[in-house]
Amino acid sequence: MFSLTFLTAWPIGCTREASEDEASSQVAAGEEADRAERSGASPALVRADSCEDVASTLKARLVEAMEAQLESNLSGAMAAATYSCEDYGEEEEEEEEEEEEEGDAGATASEYSETNTQEVDVDEADFVKNDGGFLYVLADGRFRVLDAWPAAKAHALSSYPIKGTPRRMYVHADTAVIYSSLDELVGGGEYNECTYGYDCDFTGDGHKLQITVLDIADRARPRRIREVVFNGSYLNSRRVDKDVHTAVVFPELEVPGLSYWPDALPQTYCGLQDFGFTQTEVQALFEEVRLANLKLIETTPVTQLLPSVSDTRYAGDQIHITQGPLSSCGEVYLAQTGDTRGFLSLVSFAIGEETPVDASTIMSRPGAVYGTKDSLYVAVRHWRNPDDAWFAGLEEDVTDATTVHKFALASGGAAAEYAASGVVKGRLLNQFAMGEHHGALRIATTSGYVPDPNVYSTVSVLKEQGSRLVEIGRIDDIAPTEDIRSVRFNGDVGFVVTFKKTDPLFVLDLADPGAPSIKGELKIPGFSTYMHLMDDDHLLTMGYDADDQGDFAWFQGIQLQVIDVSDLANPEVLDKEVIGTRGSTSEAATDHLAFTYFKARDLLAVPMTICQGGGGGQYGDLMTFSGLLVYRVTVDGGFTLLGGVPHEEPETPQAWSGKCNNWWTDSASKVKRSVFMEDWVFSIAPDLVNVASLDDLAHPAVSIPLTGK
Template sequence: MTAYATTGTLLALSLLAGSAVAPRAATPDPTPPAAAPRLVGYDSCAEALAGLRAAAGAAVGPWGFGAGWRTGVADDVAMPAGAAARPQSALPPGAGAKAGSAAPEHSTTNSHEPGADEPDLVKTDGRRIVVVSQGMLRVVDAASRVVTGRLDLSAGESGRRWWPESSLLLHGDRALVLVRPAPEVVAATDRPLDPDRPADPDRPTSPDRPEGPEGPEGPRLLLVDLAGRPTVVGTYRIDGSLLDARQTGATARVVVRSQPRLSFPYDERRSDAERTTVNRAVIARAGLDAWLPRYEWTAGGERHSGRVGCDRLSRPATTSGTALLTVLSFDLATGRLGDGDPVTVASDADTVYGTADSLYLAGAGGAGWRPGWGGMRRPGPERTDIYRFDTADPGRPRYAAAGSVPGTLLNQYALSEWQGHLRVATTRAGSAAGTESAVHVLARRGDRLTETGRVDGLGRGERIYSVRFLGGTGYVVTFRQTDPLYALDLTDPAAPRLTGELKINGWSAYLHPVPGDRLLGVGQEADDRGRAQGLQVSLFDVHDPARPARLARHHVPGGGSVAEFDPHAFLFDPTTGLVALPLNTGGVRLLTVTDTGIADVGTVTLPQGGAASRSLLIDGRLWAVSDTGLAVVDPATARGLAWLPWT
């Protein structure tokens, strides 16, 4: 059966080895906004320390490295200005394989690319459903509709009042649970390193010696055996905050973002210049242990600790020294996680995009943050730096190439690898129109990602709200008062071009392919002044790239759906046309995409006031997932069949 498609110089490098104006096609800019951020390594730990100190000293200001960050670890709660306001990695159609040939037909996580599964709140192999909710992992037998196992994910955490945020990946009888620390746990363990501690650049090179009196402060990874009662067989913890993860086969790669563990004093009697001088003195006294992430891992009765070594650290030619990105690799087929075989880059990113054989890290480029109107801003032109890693083989990824494009990304859907090229959609400010967007096509040339062509001038005065690349075609939605849907022909990487445009009120925040050369958009209706009027699902006919048209729409006045911002919440079954959307009112709206339009099946209302967050299909039945339990529903009628409350 077929699953439903939801739809260093040295060692470091070898380790990494008004839209009325028509958009225009453009040739590559002979003067790119900045040098491509190719990675180089450090010849020694002393060189690494000197480089990080110098870069951080140049980037620090009177308030530290970012808005509101004066002291302490900038963990999950301290992101660059604007990053938290953008939707987190959007995630759509990926057809996952069943656990075995006898497993019932079932849906898979709505991931961006096939062969690169993404972590989510719920996973199924057709036989069992694994859910993480309110600090608990639960296993449900789909056939008997019985909860067969529970596991407290908060065990070992003290003083919590909020449940930690969790997600998981699944491989056979193993689940990798990714647990972000609860807010008050982060605050309680926020103990910056002593800036007066003597700096020893050579001490950090031993991976067997834990640094500092405390252990790592950041996300926890739990390897759970699901063969019987759910049991933790391995753990891993590392400094920083969880950015994202991808899984190909049995290999899971987890990306962690960390910032220097420094304490910047604050004295309101000092001027901004004096505070900056004091902060630079703190940086000048700090050792490598302030930057390199510490980690701990367990397997059975074993416990190991260490820290990322300088031989695993690389940097772009220009770095701010304010953030590090670490890629960890784990084999889920084994009974332990190990040390994660870390690879670290002295750079920043807020977007992860993965395919079956590539991993891309992308984020705003520039040398640090500066205060300005509307919050902290980067000096110089906006740009996005992109790093590609080769993940075709299991184990540690190899650094492959890097590049830079002007503007900023919306989310991971603004990136797409196709036939050896990377397409990137960005919005940039600074033009006469205020803002405009573009799609850039990049090709790998040695260790550089070099632009071969682009289409710019999209949505002048507007910004990108959604992007979808499907083979040689790209679709971009921009919005301010109306919703232009642009269609682009990207088959020739040297001459990408705009082919068509459709203007309607409202916007689509997520785009999903539908059989028959059609596209489904999920977003908001808007009035003529651009004010949101409620959830809108639009069906577009895109068979003629020159004339995209809207065939039908479904409007829920005043409504909204988490699927607008997190495509993991979107479910589509191409065999029946079923669409399931969790509503902000708590239920699940069921629709059917037909040959001629969109039919309303009905709304699933959950018992006990449950608010649905996800839905999935197993053997023709819809399961709605909420914090209070699971509902089993007939997807053809929206009639409830069973309710499994969490106990």
């Protein structure tokens, strides 16, 4: 039995003395906010002075949202008090314990692949991790350790149950940090991870987040040492050495008990006059609701609206629980835009340290996250509402914009420090649409939506000046009528792929941040959804082939390319591989974590569901392969298919199961990840790991189930 030793709570610091530098910064931020108020909305965040400051801002937003909803309902009710149901006719309603084996314990492969990250030395969380000797996998509700080397003897070593649904993790030295979604909803909705970002937004999954920390010094017997639970959801994270920085999104604030329709009024927009209600009576009833709501909002304690955390440590039979708000009121930064009622916290802790988690909290909606060793950026999409103030400085015809919030990362588990905010026109695609170099942030965005002929894209260069990210350079009107499908930045160079009918690859010269320019352009059929850096002079891309139809093009099979960009003015395709037909799909097309390029041995592994037949706008008839494809890829030799590791039986006309109706933004391959260890490959699906030698990929030497205990 565990015993509860003591319970502590973190105090809420309502006031705080600022240093001279902080005071100057706040004055500058206040002056910027005043200017924005006169000329339009501002992306800048202003530090709260007190709990009263936080409460007044939050409650003003809550009142605004509440009154807008009431006004909408009142408008319908007033009309219903004028007409009878007979005036409309009849309408239908729509409802909407452990397993242990002896073997070559501790053996390690001489060369092995790791998580495919955007930036060197900045780890990204995933549900598979590899250290060359052990493979760590989250599957079927458990953290699983596979003794993976030597590969021919790979076997399950241990598993540990994780509360909720484990989603992703970090493994550093002898510690595993695991993120799981608990059953309890905090913002409504179900889990819907957004990685590619073309037709989804980065919002978090709406479930409470738990971080479980395991001591795995003995891989055969993982031991729980810590659990941290938030009243918000996981958004994204980065690990720099032993420091873990996690963006946690807290849903738009709601006060329990608010009403949006009078109890005495029938809930119908049809014929309130049939029930004897006049427009005057309807208006009076809604006013009563509004006043009651105002009182409820006013009396709600601010502590119920702030992000909170419960931190539990396990030491033998002792439990130590600490709980309270993530940030004190004086450490919260408030938004100046009118479309934000929730918080976003960047939570930091150091693996192996005993100190509590630390956090920096801002008022912001969630967005795409990009991180370097020193900085973390959150980019939030906004759409123009004619009734609200729009961002000052943007062109009058701009209807979508992206705000960017920058945090400066610290080491030793200290909280990241909110640094600055800026705004650019258009919406970004995903994390790869951002890249920092020599302190300047480059960000690629698209304004408008295909097939609107007014669509175009922009690359903006932002530099931190005080509390603002100021635009110092811009390339505008890129590829009119097309939108962005992939972006990659590399030092002084950038690459942007747009699409409508063909794949224009734009090569950008970013050496002078104040005067960026398009250096070269390459037009080829199809489009790339992901660009990987083989080296400084060559891109390895993945995306879709296309069939030109005049005004548009049908996407077709998966397309791999090697592109030479050594001459920036004249990029050239060196080799191309098209896999399957329309309906073929790969997890790696929309999630870079599934793309495994093992540079040490010139190997590429991509999960694939291959479909054949079809053509034009018709999907393939049959799924002919589902598993992992492995290629040898070189600059001189291009793509050489070494074979595939199968995970499902191919379809036949007699055993058709409809596995080829895959839309290009929705990856649906059975295999999700892969790992190389020397001349072996591990093909990882949610239920099974197949281990195969490169000499015989079609016949795995070992299969390890990922279900059960």
